[in-house]
Amino acid sequence: xxxxxxxxxxxxxxxxxxxxxxxxxxxxxxxxxxxxxxxxxxxxxxxxxxxxxxxxxxxxxxxxxxxxxxxxxxxxxxxxxxxxxxxxxxxxxxxxxxxxxxxxxxxxxxxxxxxxxxxxxxxxxxxxxxxxxxxxxxxxxxxxxxxxxxxxxxxxxxxxxxxxxxxxxxxxxxxxxxxxxxxxxxxxxxxxxxxxxxxxxxxxxxxxxxxxxxxxxxxxxxxxxxxxxxxxxxxxxxxxxxxxxxx
Numbered sequence: 465x466x467x468x469x470x471x472x473x474x475x476x477x478x479x480x481x482x483x484x485x486x487x488x489x490x491x492x493x494x495x496x497x498x499x500x501x502x503x504x505x506x507x508x509x510x511x512x513x514x515x516x517x518x519x520x521x522x523x524x525x526x527x528x529x530x531x532x533x534x535x536x537x538x539x540x541x542x543x544x545x546x547x548x549x550x551x552x553x554x555x556x557x558x559x560x561x562x563x564x565x566x567x568x569x570x571x572x573x574x575x576x577x578x579x580x581x582x583x584x585x586x587x588x589x590x591x592x593x594x595x596x597x598x599x600x601x602x603x604x605x606x607x608x609x610x611x612x613x614x615x616x617x618x619x620x621x622x623x624x625x626x627x628x629x630x631x632x633x634x635x636x637x638x639x640x641x642x643x644x645x646x647x648x649x650x651x652x653x654x655x656x657x658x659x660x661x662x663x664x665x666x667x668x669x670x671x672x673x674x675x676x677x678x679x680x681x682x683x684x685x686x687x688x689x690x691x692x693x694x695x696x697x698x699x700x701x702x703x704x705x706x707x708x709x710x711x
Contacts, residue, residue, distance in 0.1 A: 474584045477662045478541040482652065484521070485630050492523060495579075498692040499527050502576075505694055506607060506708070508533065512573035517563055517598060518581030522548030528576075529556040536569050563594045567601035575602055578611040583667035588644075591667070592680050599681045602711045608683060610707040614690070615668045616699050618646065644668055671697075671705060683709040 477483050508514065510532055516525035519537030521544045529535040538561035539545055548558040559569065564585070575598050585591060598608055619641065626637040636651045648664040671688065678685055686709060689695065690702025697705055 472584070472586070473663055473665060475540055477650075477664065478520075478539075479543040480662065482633065482654070482660065483662075485633060486628065486635050486650065488630065494692060495523060496527050498578075499524060499531075501692070501694050502609065503528075503531060506574065506609075508574055513570065515567075515570065515572040515575040515601065517575055517577045519548065519558065520544050520579075520581075522551060522558060524576065524578050525556065525558070526551050529553075536572070538563070538567070538569070563597060564590055566597050570601040571603045571606070572601055573603055573606045575606070575608045576611075577609065580611070580613050580666060582610060582612060583669050584665065585667075586665075588667065591669075592677050595677055595681050595683070599683060599711060604711055606711050607686070608707075608709045608711070610674070610709070612669065612674070612705045612707070613666075614697075614699070614702045614705050615646075615670050617701070617703065619668060622646070641668065671699070674705070674707060678707075678709060682711055684711075686710050 513534045513536070514528055516522070516528065516535065516537040519525045519539045520541070522537050525535050525537035525548070534555045535557075537548060537556075537558045540560065540562050542560050545558045545560045552558055561567065577598070582594070583591060585594070602608060622639050622641070624639055628635045628637065633652055633654065638649045640647055642665070644667050645665045646668050650662045650664070652660050654660060675685065685707060688697040689704070689706035689708065690697035691704050694706070695702070
């Protein structure tokens with residue numbers, strides 16, 4: 465008899481309409497300004513092919529395509545990809561894909577992994593597997609950008625309890641550290657009074673751990689940036705760790 469396993473948290477929560485409700489106020493203008501600065505910093509050529517790895521509903525991929533690039537977006541969530549596909553065109557494509565699997569698309573000149581879309585896997589070796597799959601899809605001389613939280617600062621300033629009400633739904637958020645993971649518990653009652661509980665688990669990866677991962681691939685770390693204005697990374701004060709890597 466086959467053994468059954470609980471689905472990984474991100475494969476169900478990211479497909480929930482309540483996930484998108486909770487996070488719907490993410491700053492689109494900030495995201496677009498970040499993309500503008502990245503493109504100015506990296507200066508891809510008009511003919512370059514770009515991949516948005518872990519693209520969600522496609523907000524970064526759509527904006528990248530508006531700059532005239534050929535863009536592919538991939539994400540594990542069928543619901544998110546179904547939404548994103550309404551914006552697809554000849555030079556913008558979306559696919560359901562698990563980043564741990566080899567990419568059948570590409571090769572790409574640039575791969576973007578943005579807004580902490582990494583470190584979800586329970587088994588740490590899967591992080592390296594995902595990186596290697598990305599590297600295989602990257603052209604020689606191509607670049608990979610990983611935008612992750614600054615874990616040192618995030619852990620130090622962790623908000624243990626928070627409430628957020630959106631469209632009459634009150635989300636009760638609690639955060640704590642569990643071994644190597646930053647855990648967010650999300651509890652709420654839906655419009656019918658039914659209780660829900662979801663949990664987000666992101667590995668509390670420090671810069672040193674990322675550098676260990678990179679050393680196991682054909683990636684060279686070119687620079688580490690600390691925020692969406694692309695200032696240099698400072699372990700104590702930077703809100704982000706943005707790794708620019710070259711194959």
